[in-house]
Amino acid sequence: MAGTRSTGRRERLRAETTAEIKRTALELMGTGGPDAITLRAIAREMGMTANAIYGYFATRDDLVTALIEDVYTALADAVDAAWAASAQGGTPAARIQAWAHAFRDWALANPEGFRLIYGDPVPGYRAPDGGPAPDAARRVCVGIAALADAAWTGAEPAHGGGEFDWDDFDPGLLGKVRLAFPALPPAGVALALRIWGHLHGLVALEVYGHLSAQTLAPDKLFRAELGHLVGTLGLA
Missing domain, CATH: 1.10.357.10 (Tetracycline Repressor, domain 2)
Structure with a gap:
């Protein structure tokens, strides 16, 4: 049971982070145009490491x-x-x-x-x-x-x-x-x-x-x- 709860929590956190990455990408586009959509820029805005964000999206x-x-x-x-x-x-x-x-x-x-x-x-x-x-x-x-x-x-x-x-x-x-x-x-x-x-x-x-x-x-x-x-x- 504890393992199931832990897995569910990880999935929920991953979904939340994925949604935040997408929101941040659109916000960057809104202020800086399409050139502003980069994984490194998004990671910086979210306080993540560049390597961490690649765990969600392998490429831009x-x-x-x-x-x-x-x-x-x-x-x-x-x-x-x-x-x-x-x-x-x-x-x-x-x-x-x-x-x-x-x-x-x-x-x-x-x-x-x-x-x-x-x-x-x-x-x-x-x-x-x-x-x-x-x-x-x-x-x-x-x-x-x-x-x-x-x-x-x-x-x-x-x-x-x-x-x-x-x-x-x-x-x-x-x-x-x-x-x-x-x-x-x-x-x-x-x-x-x-x-x-x-x-x-x-x-x-x-x-x-x-x-x-x-x-x-x-x-x-x-x-x-x-x-x-x-x-x-x-x-x-």
């Missing part, structure tokens, strides 16, 4: 991969939850707006995480085969396609982009989107990317502080952009 790239996995999964969970919650009686316009607000809310609450997966590359980082967070990336990608699927009515003139064909898109993207939405035509895939451009653009400007000098109401600006977006899609 292992740590960055774990961070991206955590961050991307948290984002996927947030937008998936918003999409699921809007399913009951939600109109296409309301569902698109729910997903979009969840994306923005998560990004503003986790600016370092947003920058890690959508902004600042960590110099010299080599991702594992298949990417650092393939399942979370797939979920977010499918979520974006779901926005287009919700808006698509089959009337191409309402959305534009009828000139697109399958050869215009990356096979990896199509593999994810067509598996989830086999009826979505090439123009629908283009619509998904156009919607993503609308949402990601304003959120990135806000996260990086580029809107702060121009507006005191970025939330109002975002709502207005969403209203315009669903209006151009022909959604009331």
Whole structure:
């Protein structure tokens, strides 16, 4: 029994230290940029020896991969939850707006995480085969396609982009989107990317502080952009 308690305590302490290492890495990135993520710098901030921290992450790239996995999964969970919650009686316009607000809310609450997966590359980082967070990336990608699927009515003139064909898109993207939405035509895939451009653009400007000098109401600006977006899609 004593041995079991001791093992459980060691596992708990290891999990706590691992979480602290990840938090410290994101804090260093927030103040010093992606260059600041080094195991030695993290060890110094935490009062650990360099050798001790290597017992948790063998390389800096292992740590960055774990961070991206955590961050991307948290984002996927947030937008998936918003999409699921809007399913009951939600109109296409309301569902698109729910997903979009969840994306923005998560990004503003986790600016370092947003920058890690959508902004600042960590110099010299080599991702594992298949990417650092393939399942979370797939979920977010499918979520974006779901926005287009919700808006698509089959009337191409309402959305534009009828000139697109399958050869215009990356096979990896199509593999994810067509598996989830086999009826979505090439123009629908283009619509998904156009919607993503609308949402990601304003959120990135806000996260990086580029809107702060121009507006005191970025939330109002975002709502207005969403209203315009669903209006151009022909959604009331």
